[in-house]
Amino acid sequence: MASVTSPTTTTKEIVVDISPYIRVFNDGTVERPLQSAIEPVPPLLHDPQSGISSKDVVISCNPTISARLYLPKITNQTEKVPILVYFHGGAFFTGSALCQLFHNHFNNFVPQVNVMVVSVEYRLAPENPLPACYDDCWDALKWVSSHHDNNITNKEPWLIEHGDFKKVFIGGDSAGGNIVHNIAMRAGTEALPCGVKILGAFLSHPFFCGSQPIGSEPLGHGHMAWNLVYPNAPGGVDNPFIKPLAEGAPSLSKLGCSRILVCVAGKDQLRDRGILYYEAVKKSGWQGELELFEEKEEDHVYHVIQPQSENANKLFKRLALFMLQ
Template identity: 65%
Template sequence: MASTTPITPKTVTKEIVTDMGTFIRIFSDGSVERPLQSLFAPPSLNDPKTGLSSKDIVISHNPTISSRVYLPKITNPSSKFPILVYFHGGAFVFESAFSQIYHEHIKAFATEANIIVVSVEYSLAPEHPLPTCYHECWAALKWVSSHSNNTLNNAEPWLIQHGDFNRVFIGGDSAGGNITHNIAIQAGIESLPCDVKILGAILIHPYFHSSYPIGSEPIIEPENSICHKVWHLVYPNAPSGIDNPLVNPLGEGATSLEKLGCSKIIVCVAGKDMLRDRGIWYFESVEKSGWKGKLELFEEKDEDHVYHLLKPESEIAKKFIKRLVSFVQE
């Protein structure tokens, strides 16, 4: 009887095929690392300090869209609060509606603004390349709007009982600021359920770019530009590349900014942020477009990108939150 020799399995070498520093690393076996991803935080009911409650819900199973919802302290059972549908940042490749950094920020804002927040958990690239997240965020906003007439099968009681659908806002930071713009454009060309209107849009340090520099931006070859690299990674087949209207609001074929479907907009920038000039460019472009709403610019000259998330206890972050509170309460 012939003897059998055990077969030693071959060792598969795991190599980095895409390395974007602290943003994301993609390996030859298809696995992904997100070094900047912050820890996840659980929701909680009736916070002893603020009375704020939060919980995680499923908006849709096909596609899978979930959310963390925040409800301010109820002092009157008939209380009605404005609603903010929020889109987190993270270059489309990391972060989450459930992460500690966003949970703490939104808790602070929702408490001070007395506003219901629906923080959307959208699918991340590169596993789910763009434009997936835009479709999911639009679906989430439509779901929120559908509560206005209380006919949903998967309705959220907090929205039905306490949501004021005459005061609906959208907002986000960085990539989420980009999403906010594109959702506002969509709302200008397609009606929301129950004819709900977006009252205001909050764009915080929004991610926009183009093939040409603007303001004080240096001329950088695409292969050396982090903005180009990110866009190519998250939307590798984007028509017109970095001038696709989803990232260049003035790109060829873009819907006119005059069509923005909201009544007021605040654009927030930070003086030391590499995206600062793009935010100013966007603000000035909307201002020149013929859009009829109220437009505001808020700049913190000595701060960097998403400083309010990175230094939440600082006086400058608290000042920023107060400015946003003022915007939603005006």
């Protein structure tokens, strides 16, 4: 009589736990306990209070890239305003350009700064490991730049009618600030469509790390997140994508923009890396205008979390000067 072998069962176990943001299981499934915080909220074609308008656009179906556009109040139909291509934060594995947090942020930001915002919805890790998000954000910037030619297909009227392509900026917070650096580096060696150049880049509380802590940075800060989102990164947490000053990293003198503003917060664990980055760019031989802004009594991405606060408004005014001067 043949023996019968009972099927083995595998217990579902957590292999990565970065509570309360993400849990990854041994069967490959991913849970985001705060998923409701990144659920999309609808855009508003005309906000009667602020006068700004927002809408969602599809940039690419393969891969899936979209964006939420914000247009400031336009009083003259021929008016042109600077274009800000924005990359949201969330450690590369959470967050959304379409969620309430960033929608509130830009509803407060846009009326004060008077720029058109293209807030990019890029693919998240670990389902789409890095460098996927860098490629998505570069493709989004190329899509924006291509509107300098009025004859393009898949065109967006707001960009053509109101975008000033002599004043294209990129910006982002936390992981988005990291993306800003890497997009600016790519722009230093690879041309954008229609001859468009990045005029300026701002990095708000950028997510950088390395194998050796600096300043008051905790040992291992950011390592678990980086290893989750880019498990095959050459050099691990000393990869140039996350550690711009790594041995063998491309020179910061190749940054492809004319202005850079680095923003840090005094109580933020990422503060010292941001200062180090600022100092390194200053010493690199890069031929642009470099500025540093610090809010000493605030913590990480305070301006996104509380966009109506006094210090958030102070930062918005500083960004307005940076983009409108």
